[in-house]
Amino acid sequence: xxxxxxxxxxxxxxxxxxxxxxxxxxxxxxxxxxxxxxxxxxxxxxxxxxxxxxxxxxxxxxxxxxxxxxxxxxxxxxxxxxxxxxxxxxxxxxxxxxxxxxxxxxxxxxxxxxxxxxxxxxxxxxxxxxxxxxxxxxxxxxxxxxxxxxxxxxxxxxxxxxxxxxxxxxxxxxxxxx
Numbered sequence: 341x342x343x344x345x346x347x348x349x350x351x352x353x354x355x356x357x358x359x360x361x362x363x364x365x366x367x368x369x370x371x372x373x374x375x376x377x378x379x380x381x382x383x384x385x386x387x388x389x390x391x392x393x394x395x396x397x398x399x400x401x402x403x404x405x406x407x408x409x410x411x412x413x414x415x416x417x418x419x420x421x422x423x424x425x426x427x428x429x430x431x432x433x434x435x436x437x438x439x440x441x442x443x444x445x446x447x448x449x450x451x452x453x454x455x456x457x458x459x460x461x462x463x464x465x466x467x468x469x470x471x472x473x474x475x476x477x478x479x480x481x482x483x484x485x486x487x488x489x490x491x492x493x494x495x496x497x498x499x500x501x502x503x504x505x506x507x508x509x510x511x512x513x514x515x516x517x518x
Contacts (some may be wrong), residue, residue, distance in 0.1 A: 343507050347378035355381035359388070369511075373419065373499060376506035383502075390495050397488045401431035403454060406441050407492040410455045413442040413518075414462060417500035422512040435516070442518055453479030454489060461493055 349360045349370045356378045363370050370378075377384035394404070405428035412420035421442065428438050440446045444455050457476035460468045476486055502508075 341507065342372075342376060342509065343505060344376050345379055346372075346375050348375065352378060356384065359384055363388075371423070372508050372511045373423075373503060373506070376508055377502065387495070387498060387502075390491070390498075394488060394491055394495065397491075398482060398484045399488045399492070402428070402433055403451070403485070403489070404492060405431050405433060406446060406451050406454060407458055407489050408496045409438065409441045410444055410458050411462065411493050411496035412500055414444070414459075415497065415500040415504075417496075417503050418515070419503040419508045419510060419512075420496060420499055421515045422510055425515040426512050439516065439518060442515075450479050454481060457481075457486070458489060458493060461490060466490070 347356060347360075349357075349364065352360045359381060360370050360374070360378065363374055374384060377387060397404075399407075405424055408424045409421065409428060412424060425438055428441075429435075433441075437447055441451065441455065444459055446452050446455055453476050457468070457472055460472045473486065476489075477483075481489070
């Protein structure tokens with residue numbers, strides 16, 4: 341059961357109502373995470389703005405989902421793992437690829453380098469060493485893509501922690517067990 345007020349689209353007011361109307365147009369519905377974030381139009385707008393900006397970045401959709409799934413699995417966020425499993429499939433990833441990424445042991449060497457970097461950023465709270473950066477670069481990631489991967493760590497962590505506090509009910513199929 342959610343710990344914060346659930347803002348239903350039919351009851352939303354002001355800026356939240358406007359944002360929900362946009363979400364219904366663009367996504368077809370207002371997902372449960374947004375019904376919780378809707379308690380603060382600023383918090384909801386911040387999440388959506390960052391997600392929107394990163395969606396226009398250099399990282400390929402599979403790379404974005406690899407980061408989001410790796411972070412969300414590491415943080416124990418069942419909601420984000422479920423949601424991003426669906427999104428990763430839409431980006432063309434297979435069930436085996438998704439499971440491997442969730443274990444931080446992806447099937448491709450390129451994704452392995454990216455997730456090794458993501459793991460190091462999380463473990464060191466960003467205090468990675470030169471070898472960590474060199475390894476992700478040598479896998480073919482640009483400095484722009486490296487910057488975006490760090491931003492995706494922040495975005496995923498924000499949504500993960502929000503879901504932990506809110507106790508967001510799933511509105512996606514439960515992700516398969518590992």
